[in-house]
Amino acid sequence: MTSPSTLSYTEQIDFAFEYIQKRYPQSPGIGIILGTGLGQLIQHIEIEMEIPYESIPFFPVSTVESHHGKLIFGKLSGKSVVVMKGRFHYYEGYSMKEVTFPVRVMKKLGIGHLFVSNAAGGLNPDYGIGELMIINDHIDLFPENPLRGKNLDAFGVRFPDMSEPYDSSLVKKGMEIAAANGLNVHQGVYAAVQGPNLETKAEYKYLRTIGGDAIGMSTIPEVIVARHMEMTVFAISAITDLCSPGKVRKISLAEVLAGAAKAEPGMSLIIRELVKSL
Ligand code: HPA
Numbered sequence: 001m002t003s004p005s006t007l008s009y010t011e012q013i014d015f016a017f018e019y020i021q022k023r024y025p026q027s028p029g030i031g032i033i034l035g036t037g038l039g040q041l042i043q044h045i046e047i048e049m050e051i052p053y054e055s056i057p058f059f060p061v062s063t064v065e066s067h068h069g070k071l072i073f074g075k076l077s078g079k080s081v082v083v084m085k086g087r088f089h090y091y092e093g094y095s096m097k098e099v100t101f102p103v104r105v106m107k108k109l110g111i112g113h114l115f116v117s118n119a120a121g122g123l124n125p126d127y128g129i130g131e132l133m134i135i136n137d138h139i140d141l142f143p144e145n146p147l148r149g150k151n152l153d154a155f156g157v158r159f160p161d162m163s164e165p166y167d168s169s170l171v172k173k174g175m176e177i178a179a180a181n182g183l184n185v186h187q188g189v190y191a192a193v194q195g196p197n198l199e200t201k202a203e204y205k206y207l208r209t210i211g212g213d214a215i216g217m218s219t220i221p222e223v224i225v226a227r228h229m230e231m232t233v234f235a236i237s238a239i240t241d242l243c244s245p246g247k248v249r250k251i252s253l254a255e256v257l258a259g260a261a262k263a264e265p266g267m268s269l270i271i272r273e274l275v276k277s278l
Contacts, residue, residue: 208243
């Protein structure tokens with residue numbers, strides 16, 4: 001899609017929003033970003049409209065093979081949602097402004113609650129492959145912050161609070177849903193680095209030492225931007241490989257996808273039940 005490139009970032013957001021709004025004039029209240037290998041939730045959505053990323057003005061286009069980029073609008077557990085199937089990673093070469101562009105557009109669409117999933121390595125030695133971790137805090141190790149630069153006053157304040165990025169009542173409710181359904185779900189701290197290489201053993205040790213329970217390459221930029229706009233955030237990691245001392249081994253994308261597939265039914269259930277409760 002060719003579009004005027006002289007527009008400001010905010011004008012680009014407006015442009016993308018107007019394009020979507022023309023095709024889907026409703027206002028979903030809930031946004032969901034699905035991580036690597038975690039697209040199955042879509043099977044539970046009564047789909048009303050799909051818009052491929054490449055057709056939306058100024059939307060970045062996903063380059064990772066395991067992602068098929070599109071926005072999906074519809075009903076999940078009876079609630080209006082928009083799902084991002086495929087996200088933008090910093091390691092793909094996008095700036096943080098590009099990575100978080102869709103979250104800005106979501107706000108314009110009326111999203112107040114953001115759900116985020118990802119595939120992550122387990123730093124906590126108690127974690128197993130295919131298990132879930134509800135994120136209750138994070139450590140941002142990206143080299144760039146999505147809020148860097150002139151503040152977008154129309155969206156939020158210059159120095160947004162991060163004392164509770166992940167809504168504690170949703171964390172609690174998520175844990176209760178897990179327990180009620182016999183799922184072994186942890187809660188913990190998600191640390192994120194830019195990637196794309198996986199980490200060395202010494203780096204895993206460091207990440208554990210500074211307080212990480214899981215490690216990945218996504219989520220935090222979107223969460224920072226969502227919190228800038230005061231969205232309520234719930235995020236959950238599928239533990240796809242183990243990164244604690246003695247458990248580190250070579251992993252492939254196929255293994256990450258297999259771990260995600262194992263975690264996916266539980267993740268899907270927790271998100272569906274949480275959405276229902278909103
Ligand atoms: N690091 C280690 N293991 C992982 C990651 C990561 O960023 N993502 C998924 N598994």
